[in-house]
Amino acid sequence: MPYASNDGVRVYYEVEGSGPPLFLHIGFLGTLEDWRREDTRYVEALCDAYRLVLFDPRGQGRSDAPHDPSAYTLDNRVGDVLAVLDAEVIDRAHFWGYSMGGWVGFALGASAPDRFLSLVLGGADPYEPDAGPIEDDAWLRLFRQGMPAFVADWERHDPNMPAIMQQRWLALDAQAMAAAREAGLMAPSLEDTLPTIQTPTLIYFGTDDYPDRLPERAAAKMPNATVVVLEGLNHSQAIRRSDLVLPHVEAFLDRVARSAVELADPK
Secondary structure (H helix, E strand, O other), X not given: OOEEEEOOEEEEEEEEOOOXXXXXXXXXXXXXXHHOOOOOOHHHHHOOOOEEEEEOOOOOOOOOOOOOHHHHOHHHHHXXXXXXXXXXXXXXXXXXXXXXXXXXXXXXXXXXXXXXXXXXXXXXXXXXXXXXXXXXXXXXXXXXXXXXXXHHHHHHHOOOOOHHHHHHHHOOOHHHHHHHHHHHHOOOOOHHHHHHOOOOEEEEEEOOOOOOOHHHHHHHOOOOEEEEEEOOOOOOHHHHOHHHHHHHHHHHHHHHHHHHHHHHOOO
């Protein structure tokens, strides 16, 4: 099984399809299998056109799961993505991140622009978490009780949670999730880096997820960003509703490809 190593932490990844490389980064608690789920089918839709690079973020799926919050800094998460690209000898790739993956994508656009052809950032913003004292965080308390407690609480708010997602969450290491959550609550704002991100970027979000439209505010500060607003969708729906998301993403990636050809051959 393929692993890439970043400072001693191994992250699991898989490669599928052919064409220009497209890195897929799922969000917190997810695994690479979420891009293949029966209710998303992103891999099925994209693998004929792209060489898909899917990975399990550290702490999740088949990747290593440290219990120290310092292992889950944004710098480490950025390093994991670059380690996978290096392991596959990929100089430049398209990047698609959702939720936590989108947050990592903002950082990649600022710190490693030479490695990415485009960025697709869904359900994410680059701002400092609006959180109170860490010990008051409800998710952190639930993780410390164990994954069954967290899943039971989630199902009360999302009764349509797919069964396969429930099974995968129950298999997660609760101590690792607590460490990752703690690190995320202490993450710095990336707002000052937004004007430096020149990479063509598509940002999308559901209005029920972001009634304050923070991702749109971020896009306004980026020189080459396009925004898609998904009316009435919440955070879970904006990953599950691939029928609404994929047309925008595929059209964006096509535009990026055409622009690259035109720049290479202005005739």
